[in-house]
Amino acid sequence: MRSIGKISGMLLSVVIMLSTVVQAKNDIEGVRVWPSPDSTRVVFDLSAKPDYSYFMLKNPLRLVVDFDNTSKVDKLPKIPVEHRLISKLRYSKPKSSNGTRVVFDLSSSVKPVVMALAPAGPYKNRLVVDLYATQTSLYSNDKSQAKKRERLTDRDIIIAIDAGHGGEDPGSIGPSGTYEKNVTLPIAKRLARLIDKQPGMKARLIRTGDYYLKIHTRSTKAREKRADFFVSIHADAFSSPGPSGSSVWVLSLRRANSEIGKWLEDKEKHSQLLGGAAELIKDTANEKYLAKALLDMSMDHSMKTALQVADEVVGELRKVTKLHKKRPQSANFGVLKSPDIPSILVETGFISNPKEERLLKSGNHQEKLARAIFKSIKNYYKRNPPDDSLFARLKEPGQHVVKSGESLSVLANRYGVSISALKKANQLTKDTLYIGQVLTIPKA
Incomplete structure (x- = not known):
């Protein structure tokens, strides 16, 4: 009898455990909304990997996201005015009793990109909802978008400044918890202020706030701003705290050839990159070969310019901080891929090194780094100004x-x-x- 009682007790324990498993729920622990000029990102922080589905509705426009076996957070955030794509976040009746349904009331037509992200760095499991305004392609042949640059005199030299990472992407994290994204943006803004004070130069920030931008869109934004030069600001990191010092990177020849191939395969990009030349070679049997010749020349000019500026930056950084690499390095960084805009990437120091982490957080050190980069770019363009620029007339x-x-x-x-x-x-x-x-x- 004692054996039977013991078995019954064990069975009861198993039943209770199974019941607990069935009743166990994932939890939405928080909801974050990231501001961005071109899109809106909403992040759901969860206690476990999400089981979800979503669909769109019209009249009125809505995006509906269903979380299975998930409990909701008490309060959804209000939507700031800069999020013109979403008017409101709200709950609605879920499709199952143990689920949660979140409705995005939309103010305009969007393309949703929904993805689950595994825990990384400071973040747990997440469901990320990116909303992009539906619009004509950036590479459309529509004449209203394919405006040619008017021939101006005394124009400003445009410098596009890219603050690495942002929003949901913190970049590298220092020993005391400093996010790379919170170092790169202040340096980028300091550099922009110096450039804007210089007659004949104008800065254009690729990222103006704490939001996420895809790598491939950064050079696209620089092109939209008609940039003469592109500089991306980052902070390096390593698995141990030992390495230190800054470095400057340019596009590798291997990556350059790869990007030329991609542009050649996309004929819609020809007119955007080649301008009036694209009209001359349009609909001819040799279009692809002529386009390649022009692309090769454009890439050759961009890489030469980038390397010369990179040499200058290394020389100026040497005066204000330790160098990790004494010469410019080449790599396959996606942010440097543009064949028509000279581009460099500056690693301002190792955020994984405790001493350099403290320096990178210092406003005084950030200013020194910004001035070194500014002086290098200014000196190059004073020697090599575009013909239609103010620098050219003053030279x-x-x-x-x-x-x-x-x-x-x-x-x-x-x-x-x-x-x-x-x-x-x-x-x-x-x-x-x-x-x-x-x-x-x-x-x-």
């Missing part, structure tokens, strides 16, 4: 005193001018120079 012919070992070819290469231009500017009939001779250096 006066320079002078050079010939030193031992210098020749016309050496000086022509140094100043980016032709030998014939040097001879013409100085009324030279021979290639011979003498030490101490003063030469006028024409505009490049």
Whole structure:
């Protein structure tokens, strides 16, 4: 009898355990809304991996997200005015008694992207809802969008500044809990202020607040802003606290060739990248080959410019902080992929190093880093201004005193001018120079 009682007790325990499992629920622990100029992201923080489904409704426009076996959070956040895509978040009757239904009341047509994310860094399980306004493609051939840049004089040189990471993506995290995204944005804003104070230059921030941007959209935004140059600000990290110092990165040749191939396959991008040249080669049998030649030249110019600026940045950073790499490095960073805009990525230091984490949080150090980057970009464009820019008009012919070992070819290469231009500017009939001779250096 005792054996039977013991077995019955064990069965009862199993039944209770099974009942507990059946009744166990996932919990929505919080809901966060991230501001963004072009989209809205809503994040549901959950205690376990979400089991969910969603669908769209019209008249009025709504997105409905169903969580199975999930309890709701007490209060949903109010939607700030900058979220023009969503007018309200609210609950509705769930499809099952143990579920939760959240309704997004929409103010305009959207494309939803819904995805579950596993725990990472400071975050637990999440369900992320990205809403993108439906609009004409960025690469549309629509004439209203394919406006050509008017030929201006004395225009500003546009510098696009990308603060790495943001929103749901914190980037690397320092030993004391500092998020990379909270370091890159202040440095980017300081750099923007310095650029905007410089006559003939204008800054355009790719990310102006704490929100997420996809990697491939960052160079697209720079192109929309008609940027002459693109600089992305980051902070490095390693699995141990030892490594330290800043570094500067440019696009690798391997990645460059890959990106040219992608642009060639997408004919809609030809007109956007090649401008008026695309109209000349349109509908011809050789369009792809001519487009490749133009893309190759564009990429070659971008990579040369980026490398020259990167050299300058390394030299200026050396004056204000320790260097991790003494020369510019090349890599396959997605943010550097644009074939038509010279681009660099600056790792301002190792946030995983306790000392550098403290420095990167310091306003004084952030200002030094911003000034080093600003000075490098300004110096490059003062020597190599776009023809239609204010910098070009203000640039006066320079002078050079010939030193031992210098020749016309050496000086022509140094100043980016032709030998014939040097001879013409100085009324030279021979290639011979003498030490101490003063030469006028024409505009490049």
